[in-house]
Structure formats: C-alpha cells, structure tokens
Amino acid sequence: MIPWLSDNTPFPPLNKALDDPNGLLAAGGTLNQGRLLDAYRRGIFPWYSPGEPILWWSPDPRCVLIPEQLHVSRSLKKQMRSQTYEVCFDRNFPAVIDACAAPRSASAGTWITREMRQSYIELHKSGYAHSVEMYQEGEIVGGLYGLALGKLFFGESMFSRRSNASKIAFVHLVEQLKKWGYALIDCQVSNPHLFSLGACEIPRQEFEDYLQRYLNVPHNHHWDFEPDLFRKE
Structure with a gap:
C-alpha cells in the first residue's frame, strides 16, 4: 500500500x-x-x-543524461546542418505543453491533464518551468518542457511534428545547459529515444546525491533567447 x-x-x-x-x-x-x-x-x-x-x-533506477555524455549521431548532425529551422527558449510555453498533451494516436489519451497544464504554466510564470521550441517557416514543429532548479534540469515531455524535431530541440537544450554548467538532466523513465541521445540509468541513491550537491547552486543566466548552436552564417 x-x-x-x-x-x-x-x-x-x-x-x-x-x-x-x-x-x-x-x-x-x-x-x-x-x-x-x-x-x-x-x-x-x-x-x-x-x-x-x-x-x-x-x-529506481532513474533515467538521466549527463550533458557531457550527449550523443548526436552523424545523421542527426547532418540533418541539423542542412535544414532551415529556428530554435528558441521560452517563446511559447503554453503551445509546447499543449502539443505535448495532444494524443499521439487516434486511440491514445494524455497524462497531461488540464490541472497539470495549468500548474506547469504557473511554474513557468514563476521562472521555474521552461520550454524549448523548434520552428520551421514560422510553425512550431517540435519541442520540450521541464523545470530548472539549481544546476539540474528536470525534463517532463517532448513532441515532434517533423522527423527528429524533438531530438533537435533536445540537443540544443543539452548543449546550452552544458555551457551554463548544469550537472544533470533528469529524464525520469528510460526509452530507446533517450538512450540514442546518450541517456543512461543510475541508482536512485546516486540521483539523490546529485540533488543534494546541485539543487542549491545559484545561476544567473536567462532563458528567453535563441541559442546559436549550428546556426548558419
């Protein structure tokens, strides 16, 4: 019980x-x-x-990704360099959570309830929850959202409307978190999609150790900007 x-x-x-x-x-x-x-x-x-x-x-175990262990396949790097797209942080948090909440198939439901949606939007307004959005031709085609506390990022959900769009948004996030000195990205529960990007599983106790070490580390960066990873000249 x-x-x-x-x-x-x-x-x-x-x-x-x-x-x-x-x-x-x-x-x-x-x-x-x-x-x-x-x-x-x-x-x-x-x-x-x-x-x-x-x-x-x-x-237990917990799925996490250490930013320095991010794996970007050769094919994904090629796609990131060849496509015309824009990646932004915190431009439209409600649109990202709504896209993540949309059913993934005709028969599927969603775990992002109306109450949960409103709660995370309030966390966003308070500066804790953040989104990453990928745009093509002005249309949002992929993204993710989660919470940033100290030097840890807690990923919640992601979505794609184009091939690999969520992976591209995730790569931009991880590379930016690396620049900011984040220690860990919590991915919660493992899946092949995350493993392909370098995620791994660690014991719950080790995850608790990360919480104790990095939750209260201050940061002074801002989220509402466009990262320059792979930006074309």
Missing part, C-alpha cells in the same frame, strides 16, 4: 516507493506550486491519467 496525501501531508522517504509498479510512492494531494517544487527537490514527480488520483513517483 502507498500513503494517501492530504494537502499538508509530507512525502514519505523515497525508499518507501514500490518495486512494482517501479517507483510509485504516494497518491493524492494537490499540484500547487509549493507541492510540485517540494516534489522535484526530493526526486519525485507526478504522473497519472485522467480520472485517477494524482500519483507520485520516484523510480
């Missing part, structure tokens, strides 16, 4: 998370800004479907 959270109930220790399903820690509570920030700072994230209570997770 997992604990049911009221609005003020603290999260249980991460070692209380279930093995099956992997990482399920608690249910209930709210998605207000204080609760969400507390969750991420403890290595916990919400993930649930419409009609379910809020479910809180901390899987």
